[in-house]
Amino acid sequence: MNVEPWSTVGPGSSAAIVPGIQYLLRAHGHAVAVDGAYGPATAAAVSAFQTAQGVPSDGIVGPITWPRLVIAVHQGSTGDAVRAVQQFGLARSPGEDPLVIDGDFGPITKERVEFFQESWGLSLDGVAGRETWSFFSTFVPGERPWALVKQGSSQATNWRVLAAQHLLRAHGATIAADGAFGPLSGQAVQAFQQTLRAVEISTTLGQLDWPSLIITVKQGDGRAGSKGEAVRAVQTLLAGVTVDGDFGPQTDAAVRQFQQVFLPPADGIVGPETWHTLMLRLFD
Incomplete structure (x- = not known):
């Protein structure tokens, strides 16, 4: 769950993930229509797949079923498992044409998969496998995954690295x-995780970590505003802001401008919603 934020999808859903499920079922030999509607036929195919896999047969695709359903694909792969990936479109910017759903994992599909992986802090290998599919699975209303920060990454490959390090220092x-x-950063992640739980300890910051790692910061009202490592973390995520650990007028203005574009109305407070949004790749 921490590194792989699998969603749960069942009958009645028409979320963007449903055609992906249907293509994967077809890749496993189940003759379902790819219509984007999780109806009785899809539920029956999921139940049959679950029975064949020896897991509880409830017709719902959740964290137990997903890893078994996913088929890793890469450049050179063909077929419905590739179509399952391509149907997401994976546009890199507004207005870019979506991927053609042709079942052929060529260079363009690889580039789009790598862009998706980079956007979420995943292993940048161009392979649409288990980790990448766990984030595809969150294309469901209400799902709000956090990006990963993994040992071995850098600020150049994952723009959240400095923020993560400053927040770990704040703790x-x-x-x-x-x-x-x-x-050393990986060890700091493990030490932080051990203050939260006894399981899912690793060198990766993920879903279970960020809500406890972030710290609400803001400018003071006629008094000194927030100061320290948590402020530096915010400042690393805002373009053109000096990283000095002082939540002064410059930082306040940058936060409010960001919020006005992506989280109106702006209040200048960097709380959970603003933190989460700062961690996303956004287009204005």
């Missing part, structure tokens, strides 16, 4: 905020 880690998420 007592003694790592350098140097933009290189190496072994």
Whole structure:
């Protein structure tokens, strides 16, 4: 769950993920129509697949079924498992044509998959496998995944690295905020996770970590505003802002401008909603 935010999809759904499920079922030999509607035929095919896999047969695709349903595809792959990926479109910017659903995993599909992976902090390998599909699965109303920050990444490959390091420092880690998420940063992640839970301990910041890692910051009202590592974390995510750890007028203006575009009305407070949105790849 922490690294792989699998959604749960069942009968009655018409979410963007449903055609992907239907293509995957077809790739496993189930003759379902790809109509985007999770109706009785799709539910029956899921139940049959679950029975064949030896897992509870409820007709619902959730965290137990997803990893079994996914078929990893890469450049050179063909067929319905490729169509399952292509049907998401994976446009890299507004106005870009979606992928052609032709079942041929060529260079263009690889580029789009890599862009998707980079956008979410995933392993950048161009392979649409289990990890990537766990994020595809969140194309469901109400799902709000957090991006990953993985050991081995850098600020150049994942723009959240410095923010993550500053936030870990705000929680007592003694790592350098140097933009290189190496072994020491990975150890700091593990130490932080161990303060939260006894399971899913790794060197990756994920779904279970961010809500506890972020710290609400804002400018003061006639008094000193927030200061310190959490403010530096915010400042690394805002273009043109000096990273000095002081939530002053410049930072306040940048936060309000960001909120006005993506989270109106603007209040200048960097709370959970603003933190989450700052971590996303957005187009204005």
